[in-house]
Amino acid sequence: MKRLALGLGVAAIAGAGLAFVLTAPRPVAAERLEAIAATGGDAAAGETMFWAGGCASCHAAPGAEGDAKLVLSGGVKLKSDFGTFIAPNISPDPQAGIGEWSISDFANAMLAGVSPDGSHYYPAFPYGSYTRMTDGDIADLFAFMKTLPESKVASLPHEIGFPFNIRRSLGGWKLLFFTDQPRVQLASDDPQIKRGQYLVEGPGHCGECHTPRNPIGGFVSNAWLSGAQNPEGEGVIPNLTPGGKSISSWSTSDIAYYLESGFTPDFDSVGGSMVDVQKNMAKLKSDDRDAIAAYLKALPERPNGWE
Known part of the structure; x- marks a missing residue:
């Protein structure tokens, strides 16, 4: 029993040491x-x-x-x-x-x-x-x-x-x-779509709100930009992929114009937390808004992430 207890103690110490090393900031x-x-x-x-x-x-x-x-x-x-x-x-x-x-x-x-x-x-x-x-x-x-x-x-x-x-x-x-790899693998090598991917997946951090998360805060696999429950209140954050109803019928020019003006194709206006995002996007060059729109239209279809 003493040897077992000693072995368990050593294993526990070794495990704690390994965890300490693995969780160190890099x-x-x-x-x-x-x-x-x-x-x-x-x-x-x-x-x-x-x-x-x-x-x-x-x-x-x-x-x-x-x-x-x-x-x-x-x-x-x-x-x-x-x-x-x-x-x-x-x-x-x-x-x-x-x-x-x-x-x-x-x-x-x-x-x-x-x-x-x-x-x-x-x-x-x-x-x-x-x-x-x-x-x-x-x-x-x-x-x-x-x-x-x-x-x-x-x-x-x-x-x-x-x-x-x-x-x-x-x-x-x-x-x-935590990874620096692309969130989705796209077949297209179109420079416009690649620029849009960079802006959306990188500095734009759109997935932080528009992608569902698991119980410990990680993105749900294969659900990129498919929408999520609103973490700050009632309602949902829209599905941005062609598989959702939110913007699936919009053209690339519709999406780009929305980011510039805040108006939808139906002449509704931006609301909620997206108001600040749209105001930021309006300050970008038109080519960048066009690139974001092209990337969103190139995404694989996903069902709504909150369902």
Whole structure:
């Protein structure tokens, strides 16, 4: 019995050690960080990524409009089954925001979900999508964000209870669900569709709302963009694939015009949380909106993900 107990103890210690190693945060490789830093970054190009990535939608103060949306003081609350996440201040303020971050700090956050202090970020910050962004777009976005106004508003802590407040456990979540691979494999090599795929699956992070999730927050396999229950209230987030009724009858020009104007082919108008998204999309070049539309029409059909 003593030998059995000893063996079980050793196995438990070994298992705990292995789990500790496997769940460790994994920053971006040093060589890639050096390459990102070497690009220098173009703030003008970075503005496109800022709007494509919806940065202001979460990180501007709740209800901000106009120029106030460029003051990234944080405070928006994102409700979920795991608690309420509160977007932090990411303005260039050196104390309250990210003014003291290096480009490597920023790249690690965006591409690996790792904070400057080496801990995991919660995936409410959609690094699971941002990880698909190119080195140049990361550098450009960082350059643009450094031009924005500073805010001294302190970030609020997330309202997360046990066991979800154990950040180390996110390493296990990343092992299961975190990947930089395409969300769908498309047969087409059309550059327009490829651009749309990049914008939707990467900076646009559309799947974060439009894809159903399993009980531990990972995307449901083979249900990409098929719609989901609204995590912040009643109703559903629409199915964007040709298999749903939401936009299946829309043409590519209908989709592109909706993203530009907020009006559907039936002259209804955008509503709910999509209002902010549409306002962001309206700031993109028309070619990018056309590319997003082309990608959505090229998706495989999926049944509604919430059913």
